[in-house]
Amino acid sequence: MTTAAETVAVRTRPSVAARTWAFVRRHTLTVYSLLALTYLMLPIAVVIAFSFNQPATQFNYTWQQFTFDNWTNWDAVPGIRDAVVLSLQIAVLTTVVATVLGTLVALALVRHRFRGRAPTNLLVFLPMATPEIVLGASLLTLFLQMRFATGFTTIFIAHVMFTISYVVVTVKARLVGFDRHLEEAAMDLGANEWTTFRKITLPLIAPAILSAALLCLAISIDDFVITYFNAGSETTFPLFVWGAARVAVPPQVNVVASAIFVLALAAMAANILIQTRRGRQAKGAA
C-alpha cells in the first residue's frame, strides 16, 4: 500500500530513459503501420508509375521517360479494348444478378425461421471455402458433360456463382444489426409488407447492398482462375494480361489497371463518405 506522499512522488518526472522509451513505444506502432502501408501500396505505385513510362522496347520494366501517350492511346494494343469491354459487361451483369439473388437469400436467412437453415448457411458458405481452382475446374466439367459451349454465358454463370456468397455475407451482416422496430412501427401506421419493405427496409439496408454490389464488381473484374477455366475463346481483361505476360506486358495494361484502381477507390471512398454523412445525420436527428 502506498501512502499519498509516495504516490505523488512517483508521479513526478520520470527519467529521460523512461520518457524516451515511452516515446518510442508510442510511435513504434505508427512507424510500423506506415511502413506496412507503404509495403501494401508499393506494387500499386509501381504499376501506376509505369503506366506513364515510354518503354524503349516492348518490355516495360526500366524507366525511360514520362509520357501521357499510353493513357491517350490506351487501346493501341490489339485485343485490349475487347477484353476490357467484356470484363465490364460481365461484371455489371454479374453484379446485378448476384446482388439481387444474394440479398434475397440474406433476407430469408435473417428474417425467417425455417428448417434447413443450417444447411443453407453451409451451402452459401461453401463456395468461399473452396479453392478457386476447384470451382473453376468443376464448372468446366459440368459444361463439358452438358456439351454446353463455353464463352460469355459460362463466364457469367461462373461469376454469379462465386459472388453470391459474398453478397449474402455482406448483406446479412447489416441485416442482423437491423432494428425491426422501425418496420413494426411502419406497419402499425398502416403500411403493408411490400410498402414497408420498399420505404423502410430497403433504404436502410441500401448501404450494405451497395457495398455488396461494389464487392461483386471488384471480384468479377478481377477474377482470373475461374474465368481461365470457363472462358472458352473469350478473353477478359485478366486473361488478356495473362496472355500478354507471356511475352511483354504493354504499358496500356498498366493504364487500364490504374484506371480500374482509381475508379474503384473513388467508388469506395464515395461510399464511405455517404455512409459517414448518413451516420452523422442519423446521430444529429437522434
Added chain:
Amino acid sequence: MYLIHRHRWLAPALLLAPGLAWLTVFFLVPLGFLGYQSLQSGSFEEGYTFDWAFSNYWDAISGYKEQLIRSFVYSGIATLAALLISYPLVYWIAFRGGRWKNLLLLFIVAPFFVTYLIRTLAWQNILADQGPVVGFLRDVHLLEADGRLLATTLAVVAGITYNFLPFMALPLYVSLEAIDPRLLEAAKDLYASPTRAFLRVTLPLSAPGIVAGTLLTFIPAAGDFINAQLLGTPNQYMVGNVIQSKFLELIDYPAAAALSFVLMALILVALLAYARVVGTEKLTG
C-alpha cells in the same frame, strides 16, 4: 400476400429459391460431376470410362504428396505472416485512427482493386535480378553477389502473403473495431499494464476476426498457383499448378479431378480441426 401468410414456409422458400438454385446447379452439381470424373480412367486419346477407379485418388496422393505438403506449408506460413504483419497495422487503424479510420482502411483494401495478376507481375518486376531491391540487398550483403529473390520459395510465400493480406486484415479490423474502448479503460482502471490489457482483453475479443481472417486467407492460398508460376521454379510448384496443368494442358481429367478432391478433403480436415478449437458458430456466422 395471403398465400404467404397462409403458408409460412412460402416466404423464405421464394426468397431462397433463385439463389440456392443457382448455387445448387452451378456449384454442387459440378462438384458431383467432378467426383464422377475422378473415378474414371482412360486417356485423352482413347476416351474415358467410368469404372470406380479409386486408384486415381491413391495415385494423386502418392504422386503429388510433395506438392500437397508444399501447398499447405506455404499457405500456412503465408497466413501466419499475414496475421503478424496485419495485426499491428489493423490495431493502429482501429484504435489510433480516429477520424481517418475509414480512409486508412481504404489503403488496406486498395491492393484488392488492382488485378491479382498485375499485382503479382509488379512484384516480379520489383524483385527482378537486375532491379533496385536485389541490388540493394546484394550491396548490404544480405544476399550473396549472385543471389536472387525471384524464383525462390521466399518470393512465392511473400507473394501469397501480399496477395491475401486484405483477406486477413479486413475481418481482423471488423472485430477489433467492435471492441468497446470502455473495456480497455476498465482494464487500465484495474491496474493492468498496456501489455496485459492487450493480452487479456483485446486479443481474446479479436479472436473471431483472427479465425475468420485465417480461414479466408488459408483456404484460397492453398489452392493458388499463380504465385508459384510467376515467382517460383518447378521446385516451388503447388497443388494448384498440378491441377491446372492436368486439366488444361495434359487433359487428364480423372487425375485432375481426383487431385482436386484430395485438396478439398485436406482443407476440410483442416477446417474441421480448426472448428473444433474455435466453435462452428464463429465460422459460418
Added chain:
Amino acid sequence: MSHLTRQELLRRAALGSAALTIPGLLSACGGEDEEAAGTTTGPAELADTLRFSNWQLYIDRDPKDKKRSPSLEQFTAQTGVKVEYVEDVNDNATYFGKIQGPLSQGRGIDRDIIVMTDNSRFPGLLVSKQWVEKLDKERIPNITNLIPAQESPPFDPDRSYSLPWLSGITGIATNLKASGGEVVTTMQQLLEDTKLKGKVTLLTEVADTMSPIMLENGDDPSKVTDESWKRAYDRVQKAVDSGQIRRFTGNDYVADLEKGNIAAAVSWSGDVATGLAANKDLRWNLPEQGSDIWTDNMFIPLEGSVPTASEYMNFVFDPKIAAMIAVGAGYISSVKGVKAEAVKLDPESANNPLIFPDDDILSKVVQFDSAALNNQTYIEQWQSLLGA
C-alpha cells in the same frame, strides 16, 4: 471471286489438280484422297472476316505502328476480307487444351485458321480426331510453291489439312550481362555449369529441349529409344533437382532474358532475331552438337470457313508475301523463291542465317521423332519433370 472468268476458273482447277499429284507421288500412303480434296463442304463464298489464331511475334509488323501488319492489310485490299488476327497461342499444349473442349463436341472455336507446331503431338491429334477441315486446294494454286521437304509431313502426308506457316530452329540464347560475359554454346554448359545455376531456362516443348541434349549425348532425336530418352531425361532431371533450371517456359523466356533474370535460355531462332536488334547483350547460337528444326502449320478448325482460309493460304504462298512475312517475323519460309523476293525487300535480311539457313546449319538440325511425341510414358515423365 465474282469477276473470275470461266477460263480463269478452269485454269486454276487444272493447276490445282496438277499440284495434287506431286505430293501423291511422294507420299507413302495411297492417293485416295485426291478427288476428295477438290470438293468443298459448307459455303462457297468468302466470309467477311478471317479469324486467325497465331503465336506472338510471328508475322510482319509495320515498324512505325506495331498494331498493323502490311501483309494482312494487303490481303484485305486484295480480297476484301478483313482479318481478325489474335496472338493467343503461347504453347502448343495449353492452346490445344483450350480448344479441345468445343472441338471434341463437334463445335467450332470461332476461328478459321490456327497454327500449331509439328514437333508436338497436336497436329497429329487434330487430324486423327478429324477436328480440322480439309483445305480447298482449288483455291490454293500457289501450293506448287511448297518446297519439297515440306510436301509430306507425317501428321498430314498429302497436305489435305494443313500448310506450313513458318519454320524455326531451337538454339541457346545468352544474356551476356547475366552470364558474366560468357556465351553459352552447349547444352552441357547450360545444364551443368554451376556459374549459371538458377539462371537457365528450358522449353516446355519436349522436342525442343530434348533434341539438343540427345544430340550431345550422341543419340538421334529422330529415332528415340527408351535408352536414349532415359539418358537425356536423367540429365534434365539432375539439372532441375540441383536448382540449375530456373523454370520451363513457352514463349515467355524472352521477357526474363531481356530483363537479365536469366543468363541462358533454350529458345527459338526468330524471337531472338527480332529481340537481338534492340538488346546488345543478347546472343543466339545453334548448340554445338545441333538441335531440332520444326515447322508451324496452319489448320482450319471445325466450322472454320474453308474458302476464306484456303484463299488466305494461297495468298501467303505467293513468294512476295512469303518474303514479307518471313523477313518481318524472322523465321524460315517453306515457299520457293522467297530468298529472291527477300533480297528486294531487305538485302541485309537475306543474309540472315536464321531466316535463310545455309547448308552448314541445315546439316546440324533434325526433326524430332513424331512417334515419341505420342508415347504416354514419355509424356507423363516429361510432365512430372515440369513440376506438374
